[in-house]
Amino acid sequence: MSKRKLKDDISRDCISKVQRLLRERFFCQSPNGKLFGTKLQHRDLLELLKRTALHGESNSVLIIGPRGSGKTLLTHHILKRLTEDKQIRDNILQVHLNGLLQTNDKIALKEITRQLNLENVVGDKVFGSFAENLTFLLEALKRGDRAHSCPVLFILDEFDLFVHHKNQTLLYNLFDIAQSAQAPIGVVGMTCRLDILELMEKRVKSRFSHRQIYLMNSFDFKKYLNICKEQLSLPPEFPEKKFSQKWNKNIQSFLEDKKVQDVLQNQFHYNKDLRSVSMLLMFALSSITVSHPYITVSDLLEASRLCRMDSRANIIHGLSVLEFCLIIAMKHLNDIYEGEPFNFQMVYNEYQKFVQRKAHTVYNFEKPVVMKAFEHLQHLELIKPVEGSSMSTQREYLFMKLLLDNSQIMDALQVYPNCPTDVKQWAMSSIN
Numbered sequence: 001m002s003k004r005k006l007k008d009d010i011s012r013d014c015i016s017k018v019q020r021l022l023r024e025r026f027f028c029q030s031p032n033g034k035l036f037g038t039k040l041q042h043r044d045l046l047e048l049l050k051r052t053a054l055h056g057e058s059n060s061v062l063i064i065g066p067r068g069s070g071k072t073l074l075t076h077h078i079l080k081r082l083t084e085d086k087q088i089r090d091n092i093l094q095v096h097l098n099g100l101l102q103t104n105d106k107i108a109l110k111e112i113t114r115q116l117n118l119e120n121v122v123g124d125k126v127f128g129s130f131a132e133n134l135t136f137l138l139e140a141l142k143r144g145d146r147a148h149s150c151p152v153l154f155i156l157d158e159f160d161l162f163v164h165h166k167n168q169t170l171l172y173n174l175f176d177i178a179q180s181a182q183a184p185i186g187v188v189g190m191t192c193r194l195d196i197l198e199l200m201e202k203r204v205k206s207r208f209s210h211r212q213i214y215l216m217n218s219f220d221f222k223k224y225l226n227i228c229k230e231q232l233s234l235p236p237e238f239p240e241k242k243f244s245q246k247w248n249k250n251i252q253s254f255l256e257d258k259k260v261q262d263v264l265q266n267q268f269h270y271n272k273d274l275r276s277v278s279m280l281l282m283f284a285l286s287s288i289t290v291s292h293p294y295i296t297v298s299d300l301l302e303a304s305r306l307c308r309m310d311s312r313a314n315i316i317h318g319l320s321v322l323e324f325c326l327i328i329a330m331k332h333l334n335d336i337y338e339g340e341p342f343n344f345q346m347v348y349n350e351y352q353k354f355v356q357r358k359a360h361t362v363y364n365f366e367k368p369v370v371m372k373a374f375e376h377l378q379h380l381e382l383i384k385p386v387e388g389s390s391m392s393t394q395r396e397y398l399f400m401k402l403l404l405d406n407s408q409i410m411d412a413l414q415v416y417p418n419c420p421t422d423v424k425q426w427a428m429s430s431i432n
Ligand SMILES: Nc1ncnc2c1ncn2[C@@H]1O[C@H](COP(=O)(O)OP(=O)(O)OP(=O)(O)O)[C@@H](O)[C@H]1O
Pocket: 025, 026, 027, 028, 029, 034, 035, 036, 037, 038, 065, 066, 067, 068, 069, 070, 071, 072, 073, 074, 191, 192, 273, 274, 275, 276, 278
């Protein structure tokens, strides 16, 4: 085997190791990853849950923060820390619920039963009320006296969705049990709604301990850059020492580049959360290959372009000229009637006016063909029927709304391939 081939093999292996490591770091909510800027919150929550796990103290707490601020990640970290302790691991049960999955209390109760492995115990029993059922489940976990009851941690992700359940029964019962210390339970809710307390019914709110932990991404740009650096750097234990040294050096100079800082600053001002910057960096990292082993400024610029791409404007590029003409007709209708809904007939008339003016260059399609194009736009969700419009109305007269704004249409027009000049001019004219 030639020397060159051997060298390539090493770097290929090395590159796949780098990609695996960074992908895991960015995308898996692995509790082994780093947590930034949540030291105090981590300490408070760990302390609280430890008290439940070790002393059977009932607690309830809400973790509140915007999307992507690390609520789920923080909870995973804490649970990992908790279960590292053997005494706690053997002494605690966890129930994970998610407001997006358990959409009513019946489903939630079924899931609780399943996660606690109590399906056999419950069997065909019929319960009078939700509370009776939940109490039965918790009773079933008791080992002799109360002091030896097994603490249960209820982790409720997307907590705000549980308040829409009928009478907020699940929340009421969980908080009631926690407050009255009937059984040792810890309730941890995660939500991005800052007004979550207002959403709770009075009787639920009064049973909640009012402990709240906020995650607010409260770091400045310097810290933000440091986080990017840490996330992109390879750890000292990376097997290919020489490569990792070079990689880390490259990251250092990469982040010092003015253009890189501009992109990151833009991202920072647009959205401070670490999830979006992870996405941006991951896009940039995906261009790493054996022949292009170090991340460059242009990778990040391309990634930023991809992240900011407007998906609707992209759809327009794939439309036929007729469909594009209809979009322009709708744009003109929107300008004339100031955003009032339109129907097919109005769009068709508008289109006809244009075709008659330019009869020598634009092909006049028959009405059913135009209708088909119109329906295609609806399938692509570029237009949609106005809410409340009756389905019995004839197709031609159903009121619709355009889901694109003028700037999106005009931007798409610039890059629309082979757009006939007349159509272009028609789109740009303010009076048609
Ligand atoms: N403090 C942090 N430290 C490290 N990474 C973070 C932090 N906060 C967010 N992230 C990154 O953002 C991703 C999303 O975080 P997470 O899913 O915990 O957010 P969330 O607050 O639960 O969002 P949502 O409200 O959408 O559920 C994580 O996988 C992680 O990569």
